[in-house]
Amino acid sequence: MNTNRFVVLLAFCLILKPANAGVAVPEKERFFIVDSWVSGFFYGFFSSKECRFGNAWHRANRTAANDVKIWGGLFISDPNRKFGGRLWEHVSRFTWEFPQTVTGLVYAHAENTFFGNADTVRYKYGAVSITGRRGLFFGLGGPAVTLGNYIIGDDNLSAKADNPFFQHEYGHYLQSRRMGLAYFGRIAIPSLRSEHGDYKENYQSHDYHPAEQDANRRAFLYFNSRLTGFQNDTLYSSNVFSENKGWDFRRNPFSGIGAEIILRNRTVRYVDYTNPEHLASLEKLRVKAQWYDYLFIGISGFYNSYRYNH
Ligand SMILES: [Zn+2]
Known part of the structure; x- marks a missing residue:
């Protein structure tokens, strides 16, 4: 993508904003949705040399619908939880997790409206899964990121428990949800800076960073405890990773726990949810926020990164 297209698009958004009288949505919201529609129109128009207006029309409607769904994501909750849990999920989003909720909301809109990247927006287990046509930030960022309940990823992400990207990001x-205000300092910033410094002295790659291992641990426990049949994964029966069902132990590995199995000449650590010893050993991967993560919100992330990586 080209900066030119982005600039042209921004200019049109600004010019066309006042031209939306009569739409039955509040003033502010109307701006956002129409922005998205216009932006989608241009991205669609330039997406292919054939059928330009057809593409523009479809993409415009898709982008505007995504915009509404991204806003709607603020008000969803996890049907796998009881009433109290769902109530707290709503409250937490606007209080305890407020910084990451706002960042997630803004970034999701940026990917949809300004970067023209969002393809589908789906709600799953209280999270909003936004699948892009390419990687984050014009393909320069990673494959996926989670900010509050917004999970934003490339076209490998899909809002299903069996999807390895969704599994991990849901973690x-x-x-x-657990750490609230400490999330940036304890998880997000250290995770972004995972492969810096002398990290290899402590862990082999990003996936083995403590913050990532803890995300795997939480998601593994969540899906196994809430979804019947999740335990019946394909790892023991299939060598085809793309047909993965249940936890994906290769893409979302566990470090130093469970049992070793060999798949395609690769060693994978397999954690059996029905094995009490395995479950107990998962505790070793737990990451807890510290008092200074709440006192120095975000800033503690740089200190934590250093501690993790050296
Ligand atoms: Zn991660």
């Missing part, structure tokens, strides 16, 4: 949402 970050669980961390956010």
